[in-house]
Amino acid sequence: LTRKLDAIRNITFDDLITDIEDVRRHVLGENQKVSVMGSSWGGPLAAFYAGYYPDKVKQVVVRGTSLVELCGRMNPADVEKTTEQYEKNPFFTRFVDRLRSDDFFGENFDQSEIMHRLYHVMFDEDGHGQTKAWTPEQKKEAAMLWRSWNVSLQYSYGTDEAEIQKTVDKFVTDDWGHSFNYAGMFAWTLEKQYPLWAPEQGEKSMFHAMNIIRNNNIPFVAVHGIGDDICPFDNAVRLVQQVDQTAIEEDFMIRNEAGDVADVRGLQFGQGLLTILPVLAGHAMHGNMMPKAMKAVLEHFSGDSLPLQTLYPDLNLPQNPNQQAAVVVVTQGTQVHIHP
Incomplete structure (x- = not known):
């Protein structure tokens, strides 16, 4: 990894x-x-x-x-949409809550920082410019949670969670290597490349x-x-x-x-x-x-x-x-x- x-x-x-x-x-x-x-x-x-x-x-x-x-529901800087997601989209809720847990950041950071936090997890920073080595398993878990959320956004609110989960199982769980690469590429691009253009x-x-x-x-x-x-x-x-x-x-x-x-x-x-x-x-x-x-x-x-x-x-x-x-x-x- x-x-x-x-x-x-x-x-x-x-x-x-x-x-x-x-x-x-x-x-x-x-x-x-x-x-x-x-x-x-x-x-x-x-x-x-x-x-x-x-x-x-x-x-x-x-x-x-x-x-x-970057906009829409994948731009947590939009506070209203982010709050709505946290309340209605269980895939986003799980992603945010897990990164807020003690073995990740251990703090109640604002939801608008979630994509930056994903970058910090994947590329070994603690969010304050300090180096921190997350384990490969932690990185894999963060990547899978992010990709599950990403997949869920392809459906409209109100779609049965079980239906979305079938797609998550097929494209995320069963192909976690691609999901890991995709999360890493997206986090790196958003943090380091997107601002350049x-x-x-x-x-x-x-x-x-x-x-x-x-x-x-x-x-x-x-x-x-x-x-x-x-x-x-x-x-x-x-x-x-x-x-x-x-x-x-x-x-x-x-x-x-x-x-x-x-x-x-x-x-x-x-x-x-x-x-x-x-x-x-x-x-x-x-x-x-x-x-x-x-x-x-x-x-x-x-x-x-x-x-x-x-x-x-x-x-x-x-x-x-x-x-x-x-x-x-x-x-x-x-x-x-x-x-x-």
Whole structure:
């Protein structure tokens, strides 16, 4: 476990962007362009890759991603939402209470510090800048509790706890090694890397990367669940509003799982170059709507706009004939795949 965390310590944001380009060049050669798709935390990496290498990118698609700041229910600095979680989400309650116990920090620290405390546990600090060696078992326990909470946020409040626990058992308990790596990577990124590309960082910020995408006329689509509790819909809206002041905010007609049409709020910018598509879904790919929307967007960029037009009857996106390209998929900032 110590070796796993030591490896994470050596990862920088620039390294991750370079890795994506190395994979693209190795598989496809020097000059072939790709479509880049990023999921969750892979979304910022996809956008930054396009900002670093605009001449290598045909279009960018991001799903359920946090592009400006960590927010929603995974941002305990939001006191109201954190208090609500502590009262209603047993997975969050167990995570907080365990880290508050004597064999961890032994103090009643504010819930808003919980993600910093996870970093302190995983990387051997006591929260006051002093070194403290937690045991491998303590680190594993903290990582598992955090990952269980993370999984629970993919469901809406009121979901039966037993149903969530089945998913936790499958993806957390039965694969604790991945959960350990994921918790370590998330804690390290939040504490050490996320601040490096915040809005105030100028040319290293996400806003700068998005400006490059816009100035190079690279189509950018954010497919986002309006019920996303991890990366709220408004987060994607705020990013694109900062980049393009010609926002067209309108009601989107969207078909639900039953095939009926519903009105939801969406945004379209720059004559369709920057678009936020609302989906009747949450953060995860559970259910039919998010996979259906993602499939329709990718088919649109391959030249077939009918599936997207069927899903969004009044959508006005530019036609993209003959845009088919290999797709680079970045998931959670930890894996890169290329689909020809």
